[in-house]
Amino acid sequence: MTAxxxxxxxxxxxxxxxxxxxxxxxxxxxxAGGSVxxxxxxxxxxxxxxxxxxxxxxxxxxxxxxRMVAGLLERTSGSLTVHGQEVTGPHPTVxxxxxxxTLLDWRTAVENVLLPTEIAGRVTDADRRRAMDLLELTGLKxxxxxxxxxxxxxxxxxxxxxxxxxxGADILLLDEPFGALDEFTREHLNVELxxxxxxxxxxxxxxxxNISEAIYLADRVFVMTxxxxxxxxIVEVPFERPRPLSIQQGPEFNAxxxxxxxTFESAA
Amino acid sequence: MSEIGDIRSPQGGHRRTVILRHVGIFVSxxxxxxxxxxxxxLDPLFFPFPSAILTGFxxxxxxxxxxxxxxxxxxxxxxVGFVAGSAFGIGLAICVGMVDRLRRYMKxxxxxxxxxxxxxxxxxxxxxxxxxWTSKTAIVMLVCFFAPFVNTLNGMVGVEAEKLSxxxxxxxxxxxxxxxxxxxxxxxxxxxxxxxxxxxxLGGALVAEFIASNAGLGVLINQxxxxxxxxxxxxxxxxxxxxxxxxxxGMEELDRILVFxxxxxxxxxxxERRKAAWAAGKGGKS
Numbered sequence: 055m056t057a058x059x060x061x062x063x064x065x066x067x068x069x070x071x072x073x074x075x076x077x078x079x080x081x082x083x084x085x086a087g088g089s090v091x092x093x094x095x096x097x098x099x100x101x102x103x104x105x106x107x108x109x110x111x112x113x114x115x116x117x118x119x120x121r122m123v124a125g126l127l128e129r130t131s132g133s134l135t136v137h138g139q140e141v142t143g144p145h146p147t148v149x150x151x152x153x154x155x156t157l158l159d160w161r162t163a164v165e166n167v168l169l170p171t172e173i174a175g176r177v178t179d180a181d182r183r184r185a186m187d188l189l190e191l192t193g194l195k196x197x198x199x200x201x202x203x204x205x206x207x208x209x210x211x212x213x214x215x216x217x218x219x220x221x222g223a224d225i226l227l228l229d230e231p232f233g234a235l236d237e238f239t240r241e242h243l244n245v246e247l248x249x250x251x252x253x254x255x256x257x258x259x260x261x262x263x264n265i266s267e268a269i270y271l272a273d274r275v276f277v278m279t280x281x282x283x284x285x286x287x288i289v290e291v292p293f294e295r296p297r298p299l300s301i302q303q304g305p306e307f308n309a310x311x312x313x314x315x316x317t318f319e320s321a322a
Numbered sequence: 323m324s325e326i327g328d329i330r331s332p333q334g335g336h337r338r339t340v341i342l343r344h345v346g347i348f349v350s351x352x353x354x355x356x357x358x359x360x361x362x363x364l365d366p367l368f369f370p371f372p373s374a375i376l377t378g379f380x381x382x383x384x385x386x387x388x389x390x391x392x393x394x395x396x397x398x399x400x401x402v403g404f405v406a407g408s409a410f411g412i413g414l415a416i417c418v419g420m421v422d423r424l425r426r427y428m429k430x431x432x433x434x435x436x437x438x439x440x441x442x443x444x445x446x447x448x449x450x451x452x453x454x455w456t457s458k459t460a461i462v463m464l465v466c467f468f469a470p471f472v473n474t475l476n477g478m479v480g481v482e483a484e485k486l487s488x489x490x491x492x493x494x495x496x497x498x499x500x501x502x503x504x505x506x507x508x509x510x511x512x513x514x515x516x517x518x519x520x521x522x523x524l525g526g527a528l529v530a531e532f533i534a535s536n537a538g539l540g541v542l543i544n545q546x547x548x549x550x551x552x553x554x555x556x557x558x559x560x561x562x563x564x565x566x567x568x569x570x571x572g573m574e575e576l577d578r579i580l581v582f583x584x585x586x587x588x589x590x591x592x593x594e595r596r597k598a599a600w601a602a603g604k605g606g607k608s
Contacts, residue, residue: 124491143493150491152484159583160506162596169502173494182600199597201589221492 073138074099075225075257076123080132083118088130091282092118095132098276098285102224105251105258105295107268107275109314115283116261120227123259124150136225146174149223153230155210157202163213164189164198170221181220188216191250208232208239215247219254226251228260241299244271248296266302269310277314279321287317370553375560378553389542393561396527396539399455400569403462404523408470408516410463415474420500425475432472440465441529448534458530458538465526466519473515477508510584513577520573524566 081096093115100106108116121127122134125144134141136148149170157166167185171177189198192212202210211231218226228247232240248271251258262268268275275289289310293301301307352372358364359371366374382389418424444461451457481504489499531540539558546555582588 121487126487126490144491146493148491150488152488154482154484156482156485156488158485158503158506160509162593164600165596170492172502173489173492173498179603199593199600201583201593203583203586203589204593 074135075102075104075137076100076259077135078132079134081119081122081129081134082131083115083122083127084130093122094282094284096285098288100257100259102257103255105248105260105271105273107272108259108261108278109263109265109268109275110278110283110318111263111280113283114278114280116278117229118283119278120150120229120259120261123225124148124227126150146221147223148225148227149218149221150227151214151218151229151231153233155202155207155214157210157213157217159202162199162201163194163205163216166202166213167216167220169217174221185216185220188219189213191219191253192216193246206239208235208243211235211243212246215250219250224256226256226258228258230261230263233262240267245296245299247271252296265311265314266307269307269314270297270299270302275310275314277317277321279318286321289313289317366552367550368552370556374553375556378557379560382554382557389539389558389561392537392539392542392558393565395455395537396531397565399458399462399527399530399538400523403459403527404466404520406459407463407466407523408519411467411469411471411515411519412474412512415471415478416500416505419475419478419504420496425479432475435468436472440468441526444530444533448530453534453536455537458527458535461530462523462526465522469518469522470512470515473511473518474508477511478504480511481507510581513580517570517573517577520569521566524562524569528562 077099078096081093082091083093084091096119108119110116118127122129123136123141125141125148129141136145139145158169161169164182164185167188168177168181171181171185186195186198189195192215194209194212194216197205197209202213205213214231218228232243235243244267260268260271269289269291272291273295275291276285277287277289278284279286291310292306355364355369356372359366359369370378418428441461443464447460447464448457451460485503485507486499489503494502527538528540528543531538532544535541539562543555543558546552546558578585578588582592
């Protein structure tokens, strides 16, 4: 597992900590010929290995921002760089996970995990071993040959997470990945996510509309407000990662929740 | 074994009574028909005695054996027409589905083709291809083209946007997206389209043979009814019922193989097979 962490971290190691992995300057996205401003003048820099939560109500442009970083959506103006290069389309160092598991029903779990490798080129024995290791990492070792229809919603998202890691990308974009799951499964998967992200040392952008979830996971929380969609404030989270779920009961955590709420209210 | 038999006996007994009832209903229906004929309530000229139909089976299949070439011809027309027509429909749908601009311009033709009863073009095709098996096969092709075409197109257009985004974020080529995502996603609909096509293929072949032909089950039915040999005509009709039934079952089976992931038992079995293949070092599927 350590070998894997090294492998995924190399892309970000050249200028470690000095250069931002993702940087946006006056980043703007409008729809309908400019009449709808989805993202207004976003400015931010994300350091290697950081975990960023984008939190905000629906329609605040957080998914739009994420899709621009993924290269799935063209920006209207401003600059957006990943590893110092302007984003012009999907990039091999960036991988994205969606709210739905988006698994292929006709493939077993491990075949689904291998999909990115197949698309990138030939599948080697090493790739197969890695896919199995990732299923073990996400706690699905015994379900490698199950089809999606045989798995629960939470398990399906674990497969999607393993597939995300199989890409070898060092920037992981997660668009409300556990939003459709029940509270218990979601909390559990959040703990797992922190553990896994720590192990592979990726830079992570996590979109959610749940304030506690955003704070629990992140090093920094980008608070976004709608109409026009913009980053109204950034809240630093001082806790060490990974962290136990119990930190959510502490007064410090509650203070952070209040700060995020205050940012929403001052913007409204 | 006996223990399981004991536990299950109420259910087993239930199944036996169900079968017995089915047999009972069938026998009484046939007897009622036979009796109605004998009492003169049904004109045996048009509704022959069930016993006469039974001897008709013997005559057509064994004693004279004259149904075989006709049966063979009709089946050949159906099979060739079905395979060619649906392959053409699926192929064209794939071409259209992959080119967004083409898809927009195809719509009016699809609508008009959908609204036109396909068999109306039958006489034109017969005029063009003659009375032989080619014109019949062409008509079956025509009848079999549409459902696979529309269903394939719908299946390809209906792929979830998030899945397409996922493929795009993985920087998949157009061919990869088609082979690994769009085609398998469309398989359930394609399979349903094939079933529809197959269901109309038999009817299409028959109507074509009714219009003008020199051989086939449709011709045989025409001949027998025009000479008032109703028992033999009924033999042909019942043969078609059996043929239709087996075609239907065959298509159901094909669906279970093509779209195995919609069937729980088959999914489990395929999973076991893939696991074994993986262990044997062949893992991964293209």
